[in-house]
Amino acid sequence: MSLADSRPHPDLTPLPFSVAFDGRDEEDLLNRWKKVLHSNRWSDGDQTREFEQLWGDVCGRDAIAFDNWSGGALAALDFIGVADETVLCPSNTFLATPRSAQKSGASVVYYDCNRTDLCGSAEDFIAKAERHRPKAAWIVHVGGHIAFDIDIITRYCRENGIWLLEDCAHAHGAEWNGRHAGSFGDLGVYSFYPTKTLSTGEGGMVVSANEDLIKHARSFRDYGRGSRYRIQGMNHRMHEFTAALGVVQTRRLADIVAWKNAYAREHLDPRFPNRVHMPDGMTSGYYKYIVFDPIERSTGKVYQEPCHRIFETNDELPNTDWIAANHWCVPIYYPEIQP
Ligand SMILES: Cc1ncc(COP(=O)(O)O)c(C=O)c1O
Structure with a gap:
């Protein structure tokens, strides 16, 4: 068309x-669902691996699938260890962003946005970081473009030992000079809620180049499996029917x-x-x-x-x-x- x-x-x-x-993907999707149906493996199987591989290829990072954005955000913040620390967060975002930090035991300090792009202002980010010495910070790519100040904020975080988390809930397919959302900071977290540019109904994905973080996220989503249950995650797995939808959607x-x-x-x-x-x-x-x-x-x-x-x-x-x-x-x- x-x-x-x-x-x-x-x-x-x-x-x-x-x-x-896209209706042209219906047959592929139904075939995949049939395969899952008869596979006796309805969670943590081939579809999940394939979705993670494809999404990782899109972002140029490793990827771990979650039940939703929240699960991925909690896993990432657990890896960083933000309890009793300060996390910077833009105020112009969905409340999931600050709440993920609060639920992880951090206090949130809000910073302002730019009027041009609705995303975090580097000027206010740096002012708040100098005053509050955060361990980590969220930047949100509001509306589906990459935050215009991402390079300044990324550089500042690198130079000052601040973990930078990108909230990519809106930013499927967004890129700036060839770099995709989630590949600027230490990690990115995507949401596949139905209103998003691309959806799986419910779903989330953590992307990162940090191998330890990826390993932690994989274990966190499965009650700490693989860590002798030392990692205190709960169940944030994506099921195979959702992951199959993720595969056909990512191809589109x-x-x-x-x-x-x-x-x-x-x-x-x-x-x-x-x-x-x-x-x-x-x-x-x-x-x-x-x-x-x-x-x-x-x-x-x-x-x-x-x-x-x-x-x-x-x-x-x-x-x-x-x-x-x-x-x-x-x-x-x-x-x-x-x-
Ligand atoms: C910026 C932002 N972050 C996080 C989320 C939460 O995503 P989920 O519904 O997958 O937990 C949303 C909303 O969907 C959002 O708009």
Whole structure:
């Protein structure tokens, strides 16, 4: 199907939400599910290995599958050991990001975002890091592009011994000058929740080049198996039916991202000049198409209320508050394609 055959309709009716699943993958998926059904191995089997291999290849890192983002984040934070430590976190994110640190025993210090990209501001990141000496920090690739300040923040963290975790829940297929989300910091954590650029219903993935971290994550998701149960994880395994969906979806990732980018260039950019402008070399996964003017038929905001407001802290984060008041999302959903 060519872009010309797809939406939008001539009257520019916004795209209706659809989970990004391409009907041409249905047969492959059903065959895989049949195979699992008769394999007597419904968890931790071949489909999981294949999904991890494919996702690792996409990111240029090793990958470990989880039941969801939360499981992966808890495993990574357990490896780093953040109990009684400080973790920096942007406020403009889903509350899962700060909560993962709090559940791991850390205190969270919020930092501000940029108005250009909605992601973490290097200036405020460094100011907060100098003041609070964190052991680790989250950066969130809000909306599906890579945080514009990622290089400055990564360099600062490296020079100052701070673990950098990338929240890649929105950033499937995002790359900047050939580097994928999750390959800038020490690790990345993806979510495959149904609204995401690519979904498995529920699911998560940790990616990293740190072999010890990967080994820890594999053990953590399975009650500490392989560590004589010294690693105090619970059950965060992905089952084989989910992993099979992950395999066919990952093979379609490049098409989905190309479709979204073509749709944005052709149909949306000319209509919305006051938007997030991607820098040279950036490919966004376009989880969201973000504009700074109110529009009719918006899908709303990425986040209605930033975390420091939800949790009623006394932080002053002017850009984060500005973003909450001044951005909207234009529908951009991969269309249902019949086989
Ligand atoms: C930025 C961000 N981080 C983390 C999550 C949590 O992901 P999951 O639902 O897979 O636990 C989400 C939401 O889905 C999110 O938007």
